[in-house]
Every structure is written in C-alpha cells, then in structure tokens.
Amino acid sequence: MSKIIFNEIQIKLLESNPNVDHVSERSISYTPEFKIKAVKENLNGKGPGQIFIEQGFDLQVIGSDKPNQCLKRWRKTFKSLGEEGFLTERRGKGSFGRPSSKNLSVEDSLKKAEARIKYLEAELGILKKVRRTRKAGIEEETITKTEKFMIIEQIIRKYGITRMVTYLCNAAGVSRSGYYAWLKAESLRNARQESDWKDYILIKEIFDKKKEKAGALVIKMILENDYFVVMNHKKIRRIMRKFNLVAKIRQINPYRKMAKATQEHKTLPNLLNRNFDQGEPGKAFLTDITYVYYGAAQPAYLSCVKDASTREIVAYHLSTNLKMDIVYDTLRKLSESLDGIVHPEAILHSDQGFHYTHPEFQKRVKKMKLTQSMSRKGNCWDNAPMESFFGHLKDEVDYLVCERFEELQVLIVNYIEEYNNNRYQWSLNKMTPAQYRSHLLAA
Structure with missing residues (x-):
C-alpha cells in the first residue's frame, strides 16, 4: 500500500x-x-x-x-x-463485483448490506496514516477525525447506505453530530481547498523552475520579489507538505559548520592505536556518549569512562540533554575516582565528536594531566571496548519500562555496579572487572 x-x-x-x-x-x-x-x-x-x-x-x-x-x-x-x-x-x-440485474429478496439485501459493513470496517482498519518517530524508531497508528469523516462520506456515496450513518460513526469512533457538522462545512472547506490549490499552482511553478531545490523561505522571497505576492512561510510549508513537494536540499551539519568557522575545535592523533590492554590499571581510559529512552520515548544520554585494561566503568554521568555539562561532569567524576593518583602515561581516548574537540574540554583534560587521543574519522573499531559496553547495556537493561528519569538513573547505577563487581568476563581470566583490577595491581 x-x-x-x-x-x-x-x-x-x-x-x-x-x-x-x-x-x-x-x-x-x-x-x-x-x-x-x-x-x-x-x-x-x-x-x-x-x-x-x-x-x-x-x-x-x-x-x-x-x-x-x-x-x-x-x-x-x-x-x-x-x-x-x-x-x-x-x-x-471492491468485493461485490458488478451490480446484479436480479431482484434481490429482503434476506439477500440484508446479507449484502452486512457484507458492505464488513468491508467498511476492514477499510477503516487499513486506511491509517502511519507516523514514525525519528528518535525512538517506534510506529504509532493515528487517523484524524476529518479523515474518518471523509471515509464515511465516501462509503455512503459509493454504496448508497444513507441509513447507516449512526452505525458507521460508531464503528469509526466519531460522533454523528460531528459528521453532520463536517458535511455542513463543506462549502468552507471547498473554498479553502480552492485557495490552497491556487497557491499550490504558484508555488509549484517556482518549485519546478528551481529544479525542486527551493525550500519554503526561498519560495517566499521569490514570491515577494518576482510575483509581488506576500505569503507566510508557515503557509508555504503547509501547502508543500499537503501536496508532497519535498525540496532536494543538502542538510548542513551545524557542529561541523561551527567548527570550520571558528577553527577552534581541533582533532587529535590516535595515540592509543587499538592497544587497549596496557597491562596496568589507569593507563588507558576510553570515553563516549550513548542514548537510552524512557517514558514516552524521552531521550536520556549516558557518558562513560572505561578503563581499557580492566574493562571497569570508572566514571559515568546520565543527563537529559547533550550540553557540554555532560562531559564536564564525567571528567569531574573521573577526577574524584582517581583521587589525585594519575598514571604518568595516562591516555583519555574518544571519538572526534563535538564534545571532545571542544577547546574547553581539551583544556580540562590537560589540567587533569591526561593525554588526549582520538579515533580515526568514521572508525568505531578504534573505540571498540566502549562500544561493546554500550551494546551489553542496551541488550541487558530494560530501560524502556522506566516512566521517570529518576527510575532510569537507579536502573543505570545498579547495572554498572553489577557490571563492575559481579559480571564475569572470559577475556579477563574469568574474573569480574573489579577482581581483574586487583589482580593486575597485585601482579
């Protein structure tokens, strides 16, 4: 369909x-x-x-x-x-074939009417507008009252079942009075549709001249300067959505644009070079940010620092936004975890994300006496252990059951505590990350 x-x-x-x-x-x-x-x-x-x-x-x-x-x-x-x-x-x-030339009995007429009603119920169930939420990847089926009124009116006109209005309205979940009010306002709707159609012809003319590469704001300026027509940009967007006019415009990454303009955000070389197991705790730290959802598809963001040698999560911070505070708070918690004991060759490795190329973040890393390292562009394998942890977290934690942010916080804290102290890992000589840290220190 x-x-x-x-x-x-x-x-x-x-x-x-x-x-x-x-x-x-x-x-x-x-x-x-x-x-x-x-x-x-x-x-x-x-x-x-x-x-x-x-x-x-x-x-x-x-x-x-x-x-x-x-x-x-x-x-x-x-x-x-x-x-x-x-x-x-x-x-x-349809399901009924060509109209029969035979005179139907009352019983046959009732059967035919029932078949038509079943057909309507099936059509109402199928003709739904599917809306996909971008962030959560969840499908929701919604159909507006106006669309239901349109379906009822078309079915009545098609099959001539004028005495079934009440039944059809109940089946569609709308009121009978609302349906008749919608019918009464047909002249107003037609007038608006006619107005929209005239505006659409004008907008489409410009849209085609620009080879489908003009957005609402460009069309608005052309209308005012070349056609002497003043039209609100919101109305232009509404008409473009209504008539499926989608501009083929390249979307600019605002963070990349900002970084190029200011020349302040600097990427750094990959010093770690996938040598994750340094044989010493606190010598190589990995950091990254991932997202989790709670409640009605509300996003939350988890920033973590992982010891590459012991696989232990040494610092983390959960936030409802992606402002710079999420990485500043993570660094502060890392500093508290280290308690002033920093390995002389300690490395903090991340990807080339906006947060990690920010000059203030890099300044704070240097202040902690850590050397910053970055993955190569578009290469997730350069930070594989961190990605692996996020994958385990999303597989093993049912965070979608949380209705409030506070519930999600408790769930994340409990999981990381379990991961560090009770989750045995084959590659750590069948020890937990905490046990393996003690093992390395003793060795």
Missing part, C-alpha cells in the same frame, strides 16, 4: 481524469482501456513516466515511483492473459 495519502482536492483532481476508475485515500484504480494502452506504448519503447504525464497525471501527486510499479504489474498480466486479463480483472472493483 502506498505511503502517500490523497486529500480531498487531490482525490477530486484524480477522479476528473478519464483514465481513472476510482480513487481512495491511498490507492488509484485505472480503467482497463488505459492499462491496455499504457502496456502497448511501453512495449513500443515509451517510458512509464512519460506515458502517465501524457495522460494528464501529475507525478508529484501520485508519486514518482507509481508509473514503474503499475507498468511492471500490467506487463505481467498482459503477457499471461492478454487484453482479456484487463477487461475481466476484479482488482480495484
């Missing part, structure tokens, strides 16, 4: 095309004649996109991949069944 959801004006625009048989929020049913014509033209060398454009379809509305998908399926049907395969095809015509 297509990810594109058609709005009212797009549905009406598509239905006005003579090559279209029926349109729903997510799908288009084409006429058999158009399918046959499209397959023949494609077999003669004409591209799918060109065929659809010549027949009056806007690829920005239906999706640029739609012609290829349709022609691939239609060619297969044409090869196996010929033209007859399209003329007798049931796809897109």
Whole structure:
C-alpha cells in the first residue's frame, strides 16, 4: 500500500481524469482501456513516466515511483492473459463485483448490506496514516477525525447506505453530530481547498523552475520579489507538505559548520592505536556518549569512562540533554575516582565528536594531566571496548519500562555496579572487572 495519502482536492483532481476508475485515500484504480494502452506504448519503447504525464497525471501527486510499479504489474498480466486479463480483472472493483440485474429478496439485501459493513470496517482498519518517530524508531497508528469523516462520506456515496450513518460513526469512533457538522462545512472547506490549490499552482511553478531545490523561505522571497505576492512561510510549508513537494536540499551539519568557522575545535592523533590492554590499571581510559529512552520515548544520554585494561566503568554521568555539562561532569567524576593518583602515561581516548574537540574540554583534560587521543574519522573499531559496553547495556537493561528519569538513573547505577563487581568476563581470566583490577595491581 502506498505511503502517500490523497486529500480531498487531490482525490477530486484524480477522479476528473478519464483514465481513472476510482480513487481512495491511498490507492488509484485505472480503467482497463488505459492499462491496455499504457502496456502497448511501453512495449513500443515509451517510458512509464512519460506515458502517465501524457495522460494528464501529475507525478508529484501520485508519486514518482507509481508509473514503474503499475507498468511492471500490467506487463505481467498482459503477457499471461492478454487484453482479456484487463477487461475481466476484479482488482480495484471492491468485493461485490458488478451490480446484479436480479431482484434481490429482503434476506439477500440484508446479507449484502452486512457484507458492505464488513468491508467498511476492514477499510477503516487499513486506511491509517502511519507516523514514525525519528528518535525512538517506534510506529504509532493515528487517523484524524476529518479523515474518518471523509471515509464515511465516501462509503455512503459509493454504496448508497444513507441509513447507516449512526452505525458507521460508531464503528469509526466519531460522533454523528460531528459528521453532520463536517458535511455542513463543506462549502468552507471547498473554498479553502480552492485557495490552497491556487497557491499550490504558484508555488509549484517556482518549485519546478528551481529544479525542486527551493525550500519554503526561498519560495517566499521569490514570491515577494518576482510575483509581488506576500505569503507566510508557515503557509508555504503547509501547502508543500499537503501536496508532497519535498525540496532536494543538502542538510548542513551545524557542529561541523561551527567548527570550520571558528577553527577552534581541533582533532587529535590516535595515540592509543587499538592497544587497549596496557597491562596496568589507569593507563588507558576510553570515553563516549550513548542514548537510552524512557517514558514516552524521552531521550536520556549516558557518558562513560572505561578503563581499557580492566574493562571497569570508572566514571559515568546520565543527563537529559547533550550540553557540554555532560562531559564536564564525567571528567569531574573521573577526577574524584582517581583521587589525585594519575598514571604518568595516562591516555583519555574518544571519538572526534563535538564534545571532545571542544577547546574547553581539551583544556580540562590537560589540567587533569591526561593525554588526549582520538579515533580515526568514521572508525568505531578504534573505540571498540566502549562500544561493546554500550551494546551489553542496551541488550541487558530494560530501560524502556522506566516512566521517570529518576527510575532510569537507579536502573543505570545498579547495572554498572553489577557490571563492575559481579559480571564475569572470559577475556579477563574469568574474573569480574573489579577482581581483574586487583589482580593486575597485585601482579
């Protein structure tokens, strides 16, 4: 099923095309004649996109991949069944076939009505707009009241079941009065849709001239200076979202841009060079930041320092943001853990993240008499033991059950305590990190 959801004006625009048989929020049913014509033209060398454009379809509305998908399926049907395969095809015509010429009995009419109601329930369950949260990677299914009203109105118009309004509203989870209020406001909606359509034509003209590389702010400036039209940038963004206009603009990394502009953030050489096991506690420290989620997909950030030789977590700090304080607090806790006893060749190794290239962070590391080392760009293996710890933490800690940040803190503290003192590791001669530290000190 297509990810594109058609709005009212797009549905009406598509239905006005003579090559279209029926349109729903997510799908288009084409006429058999158009399918046959499209397959023949494609077999003669004409591209799918060109065929659809010549027949009056806007690829920005239906999706640029739609012609290829349709022609691939239609060619297969044409090869196996010929033209007859399209003329007798049931796809897109619902579950009830062609209208029967027979006079149905009352019992048969009831059965047919029940079948239509079941079809509506299935359609309401399928036609949902899927929204993916970027950070948590969790899918939530939501459908607005307006979309439900549109579905009810289309089903009633399609099947002529005008006496089933109350049942349909209950099945969709909306009020009957709300549905009738929505119907009453149709003239206002049409006026707004007409206004949006006129603005869309103007915006799309600029969008196409700029070869799809103009965002809302660029379009706003062009409208004001070249077309003498004043339009709010929020409205431009709304219309671009509504009609699936996505600008092909390269996104700039703000941290990298800032570092280049100020020339203050300096990367450092890889002094550790993956020699993690130094044979002495406190000689090589690894540090990094990872994220965990709690409650309703709320992010928290964990900064840790790990002794590369003993695998022990010697300092950590959990925060709700990624401000510089997260690494400053981690350094402070590391200093408290060392209690003034710093190995003369001690190294603090990290990646080339913004926090670790910050001049203030580097200043504080030097003040602690630590030598800073950094992984090569884009090479996670240069800090593998730290990444390994984060992987074990996310596998073994069910942090998503935490509703509050305080609960997450307790869970993280308990896990690190368990990891340091009770978690045996095969590569540490079957000892825990704390036991292995004592073993190295004794040796």
